[in-house]
Amino acid sequence: MNRILIAEDEERIASFVEKGLRANGFVTTVAADGDTAFDYACTGSFDLIVLDIGLPGRDGFTVLREMRESRVTAPVIVLTARDSVRDTVAGLEGGADDWMTKPFRFEELLARVRLRLRTAARTPEVTVLRSGDLSLDLRTRQARAGTTVVDLTAREFVMLEFFLRHPGQVLSREQILSHVWGYDFDPGSNIVDVYVRALRKKLGAARVETARGMGYRLAVSTRAPS
Known part of the structure; x- marks a missing residue:
């Protein structure tokens, strides 16, 4: 560490x-x-x-x-x-x-x-993040959910990368705001919820779970990429 x-x-x-x-x-x-x-x-x-x-x-x-x-x-x-x-x-x-x-x-x-x-x-660079059959190529900025290629906006890409680097971990709205929008964010904004809904629509509703009163987490899947 x-x-x-x-x-x-x-x-x-x-x-x-x-x-x-x-x-x-x-x-x-x-x-x-x-x-x-x-x-x-x-x-x-x-x-x-x-x-x-x-x-x-x-x-x-x-x-x-x-x-x-x-x-x-x-x-x-x-x-x-x-x-x-x-x-x-x-x-x-x-x-x-x-x-x-x-x-x-x-x-x-x-x-x-x-x-x-x-x-x-001098360690090799990780270029693709994976969780089950969900993947994100950091070089091409392309996501795949199963066999489906998913187009993401710049903010959606950063948010999905954050989730994929912490699969199964609850990330608070404050953590997500800070990571994706920087330190000048408005803590009262609902922008995180808006973008989570957008990711669910593109990736599947079950991909991002709500931890009530705490934040969101990426659902950990045991399915391997096909």
Whole structure:
């Protein structure tokens, strides 16, 4: 199980990233300032670091430079509100492995986290997710329910991927909102229910089950693809 350090002083964003990563099976630790982030990073306990540039204490550029000088080799994904080529180059030359500008969608961060962890571990990429006779090709973005090819919208695709990565697990509306729509979602919205209905219509009503008062889960089928 991969351990990820989240160095972010904005509580709302730190919570958003932490909840999303934990929902996807990662173990997380949050550091709210640069000094704490540097101390944590130097323990060597983390497989990846999500690092905000605008940290109090040591700023992100300083943390990154001193981490690399201290031979901390964990991949680093930098988060910043700055959107300039100069800052991007400075971060990458300082030892960052990737760079994301705020605001960002969690699905994009998650994809980059997985990519950097795969690269670091040199593990093969999973391109097709399956549960029984339901499958989703991540490259072609094509779903199959039994022998039927299903066309999905961009949001439906992200939602189905989330369900397929957690078959049988109850996912709350908040988790789904955060993953699919990002941290600027309206918690009072019924958009999750609307999209679940759309998935049921396309995949079959029994594919996504309601856990009353808790959320939704992908029904686990024992049928193999035909």
